Amino acid sequence: MGRDVARGCGPPRMKPGVGAFVPANHAPAAQGGAWPPPLSVERVGSCPLCGSPDQRPLGGVPDAGVQEINRYLPPGIGRFNAVTNELCACSACGLHYLDPRLDGPSLAALYKGWYRFAFPRIFDQWYEAQRAAEFRDYHLRFLDEVAPNRGSLLDVGTGSGAFLAVAREGGWAAEGLDLDADAVEEAGRRHGLTVRSGTLQSALGPDERFDAITMFDYLEHTTSPSCDLDTAVERLRPGGMLAVRVPNRAGWQSRLMGLGWLGIISVHLTYFDESVLRRALTNRGLEVLRVYQGNFRPVTAILSQRARWLRSRVSREWSASPAVADSAGPRGPRPKGFRRNLARLLWSVGIELVDHAGGWFQAGNNLLVLARRPL
Numbered sequence: 222m223g224r225d226v227a228r229g230c231g232p233p234r235m236k237p238g239v240g241a242f243v244p245a246n247h248a249p250a251a252q253g254g255a256w257p258p259p260l261s262v263e264r265v266g267s268c269p270l271c272g273s274p275d276q277r278p279l280g281g282v283p284d285a286g287v288q289e290i291n292r293y294l295p296p297g298i299g300r301f302n303a304v305t306n307e308l309c310a311c312s313a314c315g316l317h318y319l320d321p322r323l324d325g326p327s328l329a330a331l332y333k334g335w336y337r338f339a340f341p342r343i344f345d346q347w348y349e350a351q352r353a354a355e356f357r358d359y360h361l362r363f364l365d366e367v368a369p370n371r372g373s374l375l376d377v378g379t380g381s382g383a384f385l386a387v388a389r390e391g392g393w394a395a396e397g398l399d400l401d402a403d404a405v406e407e408a409g410r411r412h413g414l415t416v417r418s419g420t421l422q423s424a425l426g427p428d429e430r431f432d433a434i435t436m437f438d439y440l441e442h443t444t445s446p447s448c449d450l451d452t453a454v455e456r457l458r459p460g461g462m463l464a465v466r467v468p469n470r471a472g473w474q475s476r477l478m479g480l481g482w483l484g485i486i487s488v489h490l491t492y493f494d495e496s497v498l499r500r501a502l503t504n505r506g507l508e509v510l511r512v513y514q515g516n517f518r519p520v521t522a523i524l525s526q527r528a529r530w531l532r533s534r535v536s537r538e539w540s541a542s543p544a545v546a547d548s549a550g551p552r553g554p555r556p557k558g559f560r561r562n563l564a565r566l567l568w569s570v571g572i573e574l575v576d577h578a579g580g581w582f583q584a585g586n587n588l589l590v591l592a593r594r595p596l
């Protein structure tokens with residue numbers, strides 16, 4: 222395969238920051254109609270990575286992500302309509318991608334629904350602490366191993382700044398970039414971080430170069446991964462490192478579940494495996510140094526999170542139990558939910574352990590590649 226064709230570098234879709242922490246009762250401003258707007262799709266027609274029009278249909282996938290967001294929208298506003306995504310494979314470079322895919326306004330509405338309503342109700346500051354542990358124990362450690370001198374770092378799609386804060390603590394002169402204005406403000410408020418609002422193509426000065434550029438859970442969200450990779454390579458100093466993490470299409474969950482893989486959702490526009498990502502980087506003149514496949518979550522953090530979750534569930538159900546409400550004495554018998562919650566806990570811990578095992582066999586659910594621009 223020849224070098225990836227550079228496609229038009231229009232403004233990419235908004236990548237969801239990890240946290241637009243707006244109060245849940247703050248509905249997004251309706252723009253000329255009720256919110257949420259109807260979701261509509263657009264035809265892509267060619268591979269967003271290599272530009273080839275040759276594609277092979279793989280099948281339709283009802284989007285569980287939209288249903289998930291709908292569950293958390295408050296009463297009094299509408300619901301997103303159901304979406305079925307069509308997945309196809311590029312015959313030239315092997316990338317899988319959605320075609321058709323949601324158009325720009327639909328994706329923006331979906332991100333707003335997620336980050337204003339669903340995200341704050343599902344994740345808390347403890348989740349952010351887990352993300353920080355994940356970045357510290359894996360991503361930053363891997364980066365430090367290949368770039369011990371550290372230097373300047375740009376984190377693209379930085380979200381609430383969890384990785385940025387960890388990188389700064391680790392000695393990098395780190396700054397972030399995000400399209401989501403809420404996320405930019407939140408990162409500054411939480412961590413005192415420098416986060417620019419904008420895109421790789423729009424937010425940087427003409428001469429700015431970096432010793433490292435990181436894209437964690439970013440590339441699969443952009444409409445033009447080709448453009449973003451091109452720009453990132455241009456913005457690296459000679460010898461600079463590019464670190465890219467995406468969901469792994471060749472991970473055990475995807476292999477086992479096929480089109481039922483939970484990673485196939487409307488906001489994931491592209492699906493990489495190691496060979497596709499490797500080629501995309503080497504075709505741009507980068508040298509791939511390390512490839513990791515895993516779930517990158519510290520086991521201790523997972524166990525601690527599950528224990529917290531179980532404790533909160535049991536205590537809530539206990540206090541709601543009629544046996545407790547009617548009893549003037551010590552706690553009544555265990556509510557029925559205890560066993561169910563315990564079963565869910567054991568199931569989720571089991572899944573985590575399988576996830577880790579997938580990493581040992583190079584079939585983890587996330588793919589992290591470190592590549593260097595030659596001197």
Ligand SMILES: [Zn+2]
Binds near residue numbers: 268270271313314315
């Ligand atoms: Zn392609």
